[in-house]
Amino acid sequence: MTALTYYPGCSLKTSSKFYETSIKQVFSFYGIEIQELPDWSCCGASAANTVDERLAHALAARNLALAEKQNNHLFAPCSACYIRTKVTNERMRQDKNFREDINSVISPLKCLGTGEVKNIIEVFHDRVGIEVIAGRLKYDISPLRVVPYYGCLLTRVMGMEAFDDKENPTSMDSLLWALGVELVNWPYKMECCGASKTLTDKDITYDLSDKIMDMAVLLGADVIVTPCPLCQLNLDLLPYLGRTDQALPILFLSEVFELAISGRLSGSNSHVIAVDQAVKKVKKIGG
Amino acid sequence: MFKYEENPGYRMNDLTFLKEMEALSGQNISACYQCYRCTAGCPVVTQMDIFPHGIIRYIILGEREKVLKAKAIWTCVQCITCSVRCPNDIDIAHVFDTIRKVAIKEQKAAETDTWTFDKIFLDSVARHGRLHEIEAILRFKVEKKNLFEDAKMGIGMLLKGRMGIFPHSVRDREQLKEIFKKCSQ
Numbered sequence: 001m002t003a004l005t006y007y008p009g010c011s012l013k014t015s016s017k018f019y020e021t022s023i024k025q026v027f028s029f030y031g032i033e034i035q036e037l038p039d040w041s042c043c044g045a046s047a048a049n050t051v052d053e054r055l056a057h058a059l060a061a062r063n064l065a066l067a068e069k070q071n072n073h074l075f076a077p078c079s080a081c082y083i084r085t086k087v088t089n090e091r092m093r094q095d096k097n098f099r100e101d102i103n104s105v106i107s108p109l110k111c112l113g114t115g116e117v118k119n120i121i122e123v124f125h126d127r128v129g130i131e132v133i134a135g136r137l138k139y140d141i142s143p144l145r146v147v148p149y150y151g152c153l154l155t156r157v158m159g160m161e162a163f164d165d166k167e168n169p170t171s172m173d174s175l176l177w178a179l180g181v182e183l184v185n186w187p188y189k190m191e192c193c194g195a196s197k198t199l200t201d202k203d204i205t206y207d208l209s210d211k212i213m214d215m216a217v218l219l220g221a222d223v224i225v226t227p228c229p230l231c232q233l234n235l236d237l238l239p240y241l242g243r244t245d246q247a248l249p250i251l252f253l254s255e256v257f258e259l260a261i262s263g264r265l266s267g268s269n270s271h272v273i274a275v276d277q278a279v280k281k282v283k284k285i286g287g
Numbered sequence: 288m289f290k291y292e293e294n295p296g297y298r299m300n301d302l303t304f305l306k307e308m309e310a311l312s313g314q315n316i317s318a319c320y321q322c323y324r325c326t327a328g329c330p331v332v333t334q335m336d337i338f339p340h341g342i343i344r345y346i347i348l349g350e351r352e353k354v355l356k357a358k359a360i361w362t363c364v365q366c367i368t369c370s371v372r373c374p375n376d377i378d379i380a381h382v383f384d385t386i387r388k389v390a391i392k393e394q395k396a397a398e399t400d401t402w403t404f405d406k407i408f409l410d411s412v413a414r415h416g417r418l419h420e421i422e423a424i425l426r427f428k429v430e431k432k433n434l435f436e437d438a439k440m441g442i443g444m445l446l447k448g449r450m451g452i453f454p455h456s457v458r459d460r461e462q463l464k465e466i467f468k469k470c471s472q
Contacts, residue, residue, distance in 0.1 A: 010418040014451040015444070041416040041457050046365050047405035048412075050384050055470040059412070062466065105469045109462070152366040158378045166371050192330045192366035199427060200400040202437070204364065208330055233449070240440035270447050 005072040006034040009081035011229035018267025026257040058105040060088035065111035079153040079228035086117040130178035139263040143281040146181040151228040193234040206241040249275040312385040318375035325369035335359035361398040416457030
């Protein structure tokens with residue numbers, strides 16, 4: 001199987017450092033090897049896309065070019081990195097004039113768009129699979145009521161196929177189901193958290209994230225689970241944004257794997273909203 | 288009473304703005320038949336002065352000033368719900384992003400915070416190759432003259448180890464500078 005080149009992006013090296021730690025632990029349990037992309041740069045996120053689209057594509061193409069040298073699949077756990085890189089990759093592959101223009105910007109590097117970009121949900125499906133996941137559980141996490149929160153960016157993409165349904169994705173649901181949690185169906189799978197408005201207009205982030213949290217509390221969930229670092233951060237910052245009502249911990253997808261494998265969370269101290277209550281519900285199988 | 292002479296756009300005889308926006312965005316804006324799905328799905332519609340379907344309609348009607356000066360284009364969170372749901376495949380979020388560029392260029396933007404932050408963000412990427420969060424946030428706060436507004440949140444994040452103090456840079460910064468230089472031309 002093609003090896004995986006890991007593109008952490010800015011979040012997994014700073015505000016969500018514990019997401020990286022968690023991914024590495026879980027991947028080593030399943031024997032998935034990853035090598036960090038040498039000298040990777042920022043994907044440009046929504047900022048580059050708003051200010052200068054050509055720059056946005058050039059930044060993404062730079063990383064793609066570096067990854068192509070290694071002939072591996074590019075694994076991007078951050079939803080923004082994933083979708084920006086994937087969109088550029090598709091256009092580089094299909095549009096010759098576009099490819100030549102962007103390559104003139106990133107020269108001497110060269111990107112052909114021949115690689116593949118994968119998010120964390122895809123990697124768990126492709127490299128582990130739900131049978132192996134369900135067969136290697138060490139802890140019983142069935143007491144946890146979980147709402148799956150995908151966020152905006154993973155599947156909302158225009159002019160190309162998404163890896164899952166654009167409006168009602170289920171790929172993370174099946175992973176969580178295999179891990180043995182009690183899965184709650186809810187209407188806010190893809191509702192926006194407010195994204196970077198936390199800095200420029202934090203009332204918008206507060207309104208949006210608060211509404212998502214209210215719904216999760218109403219449905220009696222124990223935790224919200226997301227693969228996206230910005231969704232996790234915005235919801236986790238709710239106590240600072242002004243929420244005084246009950247707030248549920250927001251776990252990264254890999255952290256649910258951690259619970260099922262080791263019964264603990266390596267990054268529990270990095271969570272603003274305490275995770276203790278949720279972790280306590282987990283019991284060793286046969287213990 | 289409504290007078291056509293005072294509202295030339297309503298006669299739809301001036302398609303200059305529509306053509307301009309279609310060319311810049313690459314979107315078939317005139318395909319809109321006002322089904323309102325974009326507005327119905329928009330998570331921030333309550334904060335908008337003109338709803339998404341309205342922005343699209345005003346573009347078709349040639350209401351250039353109204354569109355460029357709208358607050359709504361800056362309220363947009365770029366979640367792309369409207370685009371995915373549009374039955375005519377108009378990437379409405381991308382049209383909004385295109386309007387932003389024109390509004391800034393002509394100094395008609397109703398709000399400049401988003402643009403200012405995005406520029407500071409990119410400046411940080413230009414210098415380090417990666418976002419140096421704390422530097423970008425502090426520069427934005429200085430620009431806005433509200434350095435201490437969210438100090439509690441910032442300190443909370445630092446204590447949780449969720450904000451890096453030092454920048455982490457790419458090695459080949461010269462090549463990266465080239466990319467930014469070529470794009471600014």
